Amino acid sequence: MATMNPSRMQPFQKGSNAATASMPTAGSAGPNGRQQEAQPILRQRSEETQPYGTLTRVPIGLDDDVRLASVEALNQILANTMVLRDLYKKHHWQVSGPTFIALHELFDKHFEQQVELVDDLAERVQILGGISVAMPHDVAERSTLERPPSGREEVPVQISRMLEAHEQILVQARQQARAAADRGDDGTNDLLVSQVVRTNEMQAWFLSQHLVDTPLVRAK
Numbered sequence: 448m449a450t451m452n453p454s455r456m457q458p459f460q461k462g463s464n465a466a467t468a469s470m471p472t473a474g475s476a477g478p479n480g481r482q483q484e485a486q487p488i489l490r491q492r493s494e495e496t497q498p499y500g501t502l503t504r505v506p507i508g509l510d511d512d513v514r515l516a517s518v519e520a521l522n523q524i525l526a527n528t529m530v531l532r533d534l535y536k537k538h539h540w541q542v543s544g545p546t547f548i549a550l551h552e553l554f555d556k557h558f559e560q561q562v563e564l565v566d567d568l569a570e571r572v573q574i575l576g577g578i579s580v581a582m583p584h585d586v587a588e589r590s591t592l593e594r595p596p597s598g599r600e601e602v603p604v605q606i607s608r609m610l611e612a613h614e615q616i617l618v619q620a621r622q623q624a625r626a627a628a629d630r631g632d633d634g635t636n637d638l639l640v641s642q643v644v645r646t647n648e649m650q651a652w653f654l655s656q657h658l659v660d661t662p663l664v665r666a667k
């Protein structure tokens with residue numbers, strides 16, 4: 448494996464079986480001695496098979512340094528995309544006011560599209576032999592987006608936050624798409640341009656039009 452960071456191995460903890468009730472269990476020795484075969488082996492732990500920040504060799508014709516650079520770039524964009532995905536769900540739930548139903552449905556549609564981007568970015572990292580960022584506490588550490596409050600905000604603020612997230616992701620995706628093409632990683636370039644950039648540009652358009660202050664009845 449190629450290594451970016453020193454691996455942090457978890458101490459091995461031998462699994463213990465929770466089947467300790469006083470009555471005979473499937474794990475007890477039986478008359479034919481085969482009851483152990485029916486008992487699930489529970490509460491297992493072991494060392495990671497591949498620490499975060501390392502690469503396995505995969506036969507796709509890209510050098511280690513090329514794949515390493517793409518994995519780092521993709522994980523950064525992935526972390527921000529996961530935060531934007533969750534911003535959409537937060538605002539889908541917390542939106543209010545006369546445009547409730549339109550925005551409630553629009554935010555959920557954009558959420559679903561961001562879910563697809565998350566999956567495609569994460570799987571590209573794995574395709575390249577890396578480990579994709581996955582859990583919320585890891586995402587929070589790696590995201591470069593501004594953290595929103597836990598409470599409800601006004602609609603223009605909700606939309607502003609998501610527009611700023613889109614813009615940051617777009618800037619990163621375009622830069623990293625060009626860098627990926629320059630080092631010969633056409634698959635990463637294609638994912639970033641055809642899916643990440645195009646989807647985020649479209650969603651930013653739909654959102655931004657809700658911040659145009661147009662008269663509803665009488666023209667100015």
Ligand SMILES: [Fe+2]
Nearest residue numbers: 539540551555
């Ligand atoms: Fe819903």
